[in-house]
Amino acid sequence: MSGGRAVRVAGAAACLAAAVALAGCTWPEGEQADAPPPALPAVETVTGSDAVTIVDQADPVAAAAAASAAFFASSPVAVLAGEEPDDRLAAASIAVALGVPMLLTESADPAADGAASDAPTPSPTGTAVAPAPATADELARLGATHVVTVGAAPPPGVDTVIDVDQGDDAGTAAALGIALETVAAETEPLEAVAELEPGDGVLLADPAASTPPASPAPGADDAQATPTLPEVTRAPPLDTTTLVAVDEPAQLAAVANARAAGASVVFLPADDPDLLASPSVIERLAASGGPVVLAGAAFAAQQSLDWQVRSARTGVQLPGGGQQLFPExxxxxxxxxxxxxxxxxxxxxxxxxxxxxxxxxxxxxxxxxxxxxxxxxxxxxxxxxxxxxxxxxxxxxxxxxxxxxxxxxxxxxxxxxxxxxxxxxxxxxxxxxxxxxxxxxxxxxxxxxxxxxxxxxxxxxxxxxxxxxxxxxxxxxxxxxxxxxxxxxxxxxxxxxxxxxxxxxxxxxxxxxxxxxxxxxxxxxxxxxxxxxxxxxxxxxxxxxxxxxxxxxxxxxxxxxxxxxxxxxxxxxxxxxxxx
Structure with a gap:
């Protein structure tokens, strides 16, 4: 999907028990809503005082799994996105709204996402594929029992799959326990996701695809209705953790995982990903003083990254900004x-x-x-x-x-x-x-x-x-x-x-x-x-x-x-x- 509208996901006051919990509050037709759905284990994040984690995989699928592992110790829920940019942005927004990890599927065309380790399996629609090995391994490590899919095929080995149809706003709201508010898309995807607060999100949808869902056939079995997501308890936000990401589309999942965990995000230009040359990165690292995650394939070729982070944390800058003398x-x-x-x-x-x-x-x-x-x-x-x-x-x-x-x-x-x-x-x-x-x-x-x-x-x-x-x-x-x-x-x-x-x-x-x-x-x-x-x-x-x-x-x-x-x-x- 492309050229779509933006939909901000806002916490539904009537459906949320607390600011840190998002509950499914729509039940299949005919059932009584006299008791809340069963609660899932709480999301757990990765913490540390001065750790530096490097996510430098060139393959976005593997990088998304590594970013998930950098921020989350465990999560009963994960969001899985297909290869379409709109699907990935929608999945990123949902992950931030729920406070859970975002993962990617492998592209049906290996050249689209980088080299793939195994041949992907097409979905029945021909546009989404089953999880790549890195994604499947990360779902298992997280202990994810519920998966929200956006343009992705259902992964094996999970209890519940909730498939998001970007043309069905009402169904998405009901399934995830969140309300949708249409807003204008005024920023680039990376910037939009980086600016989200927990409980918010941005969904892109193609207006042409926004058709009402089909009415169930007479006599249809209510048991086949779309399942709802049980209550998800967010982990305490990682408000001293910083993601330093190269400003390129491949880092969308890393940014989503950071914001879902409550970490802050700063960007390095793709043509010069030097954190010691960036005044804004130095200021952020000096202010936060906590764990740092570096995301981008460019970091694979850089040396002494731990020293670079420690140097930046001092906050010392040259006149004009940064710590690098030349060429600035x-x-x-x-x-x-x-x-x-x-x-x-x-x-x-x-x-x-x-x-x-x-x-x-x-x-x-x-x-x-x-x-x-x-x-x-x-x-x-x-x-x-x-x-x-x-x-x-x-x-x-x-x-x-x-x-x-x-x-x-x-x-x-x-x-x-x-x-x-x-x-x-x-x-x-x-x-x-x-x-x-x-x-x-x-x-x-x-x-x-x-x-x-x-x-x-x-x-x-x-x-x-x-x-x-x-x-x-x-x-x-x-x-x-x-x-x-x-x-x-x-x-x-x-x-x-x-x-x-x-x-x-x-x-x-x-x-x-x-x-x-x-x-x-x-x-x-x-x-x-x-x-x-x-x-x-x-x-x-x-x-x-x-x-x-x-x-x-x-x-x-x-x-x-x-x-x-x-x-x-x-x-x-x-x-x-x-x-x-």
Whole structure:
């Protein structure tokens, strides 16, 4: 059925014993309504304090069964829908109205719902089929003895089947113990079901099919009348549980099961199902703090989903929303070492003045891009030395506490902070460990400067350093561990580079960890033709999934690009611009 009208299912006051119970209140003609129908066991839902459940089956039939299991421990009643969109929407509304699970039948055409494990069995009408194995197994697990079917064939092994005819409003109301109120269908099916409250529902029906039911033949046996649904006692609502669903039709059953159980629903766009990029999802998870169900085949390819949920629950968001820096944001960084003006503009003034300067640098880019422009510091944290230091590694390593006032002041002002490591003859992972406490701030990332990563027999300004991809990956692993341990948003990792041999085996750099955002930063200075040539060379055979940064040297570039020129002449447009 398609192109139909909408019917809202409202609790019938005269037929409901309580707000949480829906009772069948129509008996076959000739019987006395002097006693209520027998009650069924209460519906039981799945509860937990911080559980994360993933429903990532590509087949909607299997996904519906998995969603049912995610929300319901048991239910004496289930709603079973056929393959037609209107039937599925009607079934979803009925499931929400009754507070019971919704399941699907397998399509008669395996290509319609995805690959099917067994050949379906057509119904007598040729449009509905018997339950697929996943559905039959879930009915058994639930202990369902009564099934409401909408465009689906009666399943075996249940006591009562109530078949809903969308053209027979009165019969539906009588059979289910609910009253129907016609309203306009103004929203998409997923949105409509997500907005339903327990006891409400939406049914779609084709007006052409809304013909009165046939009158019984004279002398027909009253025992053949449509059965009514015994009283269904809803479980207490899962009002701290959240379903995060990909916004696609295949998730209708998951949404219906969530709302039937009293859980809230938020959506991720189908073209970018990244929960850490969604301000609304982060807000909802931070507010609810309870169990989370993730529904969508896209989640099958994602890593560290438990960490993503924990990070979202913190409620921390970047200016402009979300926890992902790119591609929604553009970073503009002020580079240098506090108190050392010779090493960059960050050292030319105090904390408050540096914050204001960073904000001014970023503000110049705001009219040039649709992105949210985020100011920040790149603080030279360990400093390459031309002569041996006390520990012999040719790198000065200030105490982390000396940088904390800068890190905290920047974060309080809404700036992002990057700690830059110049390790000399030490290693990047060893130096990272010294500053790990600062990386526990959600607004702090890391930069590796391979130019200053020496072998034991090398010296600065004599040799240009380099780092192997394996060492970079050790840093990525440690950053991912810090994020996981402290429920932190993804960390930015900048890799400075102006020669290809500065990062050996660059293709092996791991860009797949969701906890770490890898950015290659073109760190060269000089004439614009030379800088552009370096930019193009670095892009050749770059690891998939990296972002890109460009540096403007105020004194060394000839000439330095203006913000307008940076955005117009650097192709592709950089995700990050720093100033030294």
């Amino acid at each position: 944001h553009m970073l503009v960084l002020e580079y240098g070492l506090p108190g050392e003006p010779i090493l960059g503009i960050l050292g030319e003034q105090g904390i408050d003045e540096s914050i204001a300067r960073a904000e001014d640098l970023a503000a110049a880019y705001e009219p040039l891009t649709d992105r949210t422009v985020l100011p920040g510091f790149e603080i030279i944290t360990t400093v390459a030395s031309g002569s041996p230091t006390d520990d012999g590694d040719f790198s000065s390593e200030p105490d982390a506490q000396s940088l904390r006032p800068w890190v905290e002041a920047a974060g309080n002002a809404g700036l992002y902070v990057v700690l830059d490591l110049q390790p000399g003859r030490d290693t990047f992972p060893a130096q990272l460990a010294q500053y790990a406490p600062l990386l526990e701030y959600p607004w702090v990332g890391l930069a590796l400067d391979p130019e200053w990563r020496l072998e034991p027999d090398q010296r600065h300004l004599v040799n240009i350093g380099q780092v192997e991809a394996a060492e970079v990956n050790d840093v990525i692993d440690e950053l991912a561990r810090i994020c996981d341990e402290h429920d932190l948003p993804p960390k930015l990792l900048i890799l400075h580079q102006f020669r290809l041999d500065m990062i050996l085996d660059r293709d092996d750099v791991d860009t797949t960890r969701p906890e770490v955002t890898v950015l290659l930063h073109a760190d060269g200075q000089g004439s614009q033709p030379a800088k552009q040539a370096t930019w193009r060379t670095l892009h050749q055979d770059a690891p998939e999934g990296v972002f890109w940064g460009w540096k403007n040297f105020i004194d060394e570039d000839a000439p330095m690009l203006t913000p307008e020129q940076t955005m117009q002449e650097v192709d592709p447009v950089p995700d990050l611009v720093s100033y030294q």
